[in-house]
Structure formats: C-alpha cells, structure tokens
C-alpha cells in the first residue's frame with residue numbers, strides 16, 4: 715500500500731511512523747508513506763497556504779490551489795500512463811467527517827493507495843471538499859488542532875491490517891473491535907505477583923477451556939464497559955442467552971460477575 719499525506723506540519727510525522735510495527739511494515743516494503751508539505755505547492759513569493767474567509771469572521775482558510783495541485787501532482791507521478799486520472803480514496807481528516815472505526819479501516823485497507831489531507835485552522839476551502847476529496851473522516855467527537863494526529867491514527871490502524879504486517883497471522887484476530895467485543899484479560903509471568911494470582915484456567919493447558927474462558931471474559935467485559943457493542947457483535951445462541959441472563963442480573967442489582 716502507498717499512503718500520501720498532505721500537511722502544513724510535516725515535522726509532526728517524524729516520530730510516530732518511525733517506531734515498532736509501522737516502521738517494520740515500511741522496512742518490509744508492505745507500505746510506503748510519503749509526507750508532503752502543502753506549502754511546497756504554492757507559487758507566490760510568500761508561499762501562501764491560507765487566506766481570509768469570504769464573508770468575514772475570525773480565522774484563516776486553507777486555499778484550494780495548493781491542495782488541488784499537490785493531489786494532482788501525486789497522481790500524475792504515480793499514474794503517468796493514465797495521465798494521472800486514477801480513482802483512489804482522497805480523504806480529508808476533519809471533525810465533520812464520518813466517524814472512524816475498525817470497519818472503515820478494513821474497507822480502506824483494501825485499497826492500494828490512499829491520499830490523506832490534514833485540515834487545519836478554521837477550515838479548508840469548500841471546493842476541496844466538493845471537487846477533490848472522495849471521503850471525510852473524523853476520529854472522534856472532540857476537536858484536535860489539526861488533522862495530523864487523526865491521519866496518524868488512521869494510517870496506523872489501516873497499516874496493521876495489511877497482510878504480513880503483524881507477526882503472526884492471527885494476532886489481529888482477537889483484537890478488541892475486530893471480533894466486535896473488547897479483548898479478554900491477558901497475563902504473563904510471574905504466576906503470582908504481590909499475592910495476585912493468574913486465573914487457574916490459564917495454567918491448565920486445556921486449550922478448549924481456555925478459549926471458552928476468554929470468550930466469556932470478552933463478553934463480560936464488553937457488557938460492563940461498552941454494552942452497546944454487544945448488539946452488533948456476532949454471538950452464538952448460548953452466548954446470547956448468557957448476555958440476556960447477565961443483563962437481567964445487572965438490572966436487578968445482582969453481583970457483578
């Protein structure tokens with residue numbers, strides 16, 4: 715996969731992409747990430763990327779020209795034989811976008827090339843939205859100072875879904891949100907720490923029993939912390955019954971487990 719990121723603050727991307735899983739994916743050529751400074755696509759002496767809003771009001775608006783030129787230049791370079799006319803996701807990171815989630819990440823991981831545009835300031839010229847961008851994404855209901863951190867979040871989530879990026883093929887399988895459930899509790903050595911023991915079943919070597927316990931714990935944890943996720947999770951008949959029973963005991967003020 716290739717990811718091109720357009721930003722006014724390219725330095726922000728130095729750290730997060732140079733660590734662990736992401737860097738390994740880059741080293742193995744499973745993903746190539748290019749950071750582009752929108753300012754490099756201006757033509758005036760002052761390299762102007764923003765301007766006053768028509769109609770007045772506080773704050774500057776990112777100009778359409780450098781953003782269009784950056785995207786067109788990336789496409790022309792990547793797809794010369796099509797004259798740069800290639801359909802690919804051009805995603806604007808903005809609090810007004812559709813709410814990012816694992817499902818959207820899975821959808822995006824199926825593309826071979828993504829272009830991400832980081833919004834800033836009070837906004838971006840609406841013509842970028844109308845005529846350049848194919849998708850708008852937000853990472854949550856809060857306001858960041860810009861789309862950069864959101865672009866990093868999106869890229870990280872998408873890249874770890876690419877085949878070969880994670881060590882063992884199934885290490886993403888049980889992740890919270892992949893299963894529609896939160897993840898079960900994990901333990902490592904020592905067996906007893908400050909008097910706190912690892913649950914007996916995990917030491918039993920009985921893999922079927924361990925799998926059953928983990929599944930139950932995942933369901934329980936999801937019910938306690940994010941009950942709304944259970945409505946969409948794919949549960950077996952017995953598991954649904956269990957959830958129904960637990961919910962009832964919750965509402966009647968029963969014990970917590």
Ligand code: 6GU
Pocket residue numbers: 806807808809811833851852853854855856857858859860861864865
């Ligand atoms: Cl994508 N951008 C900004 N500026 N704020 C956000 C966001 C994006 N997602 C959540 N908050």
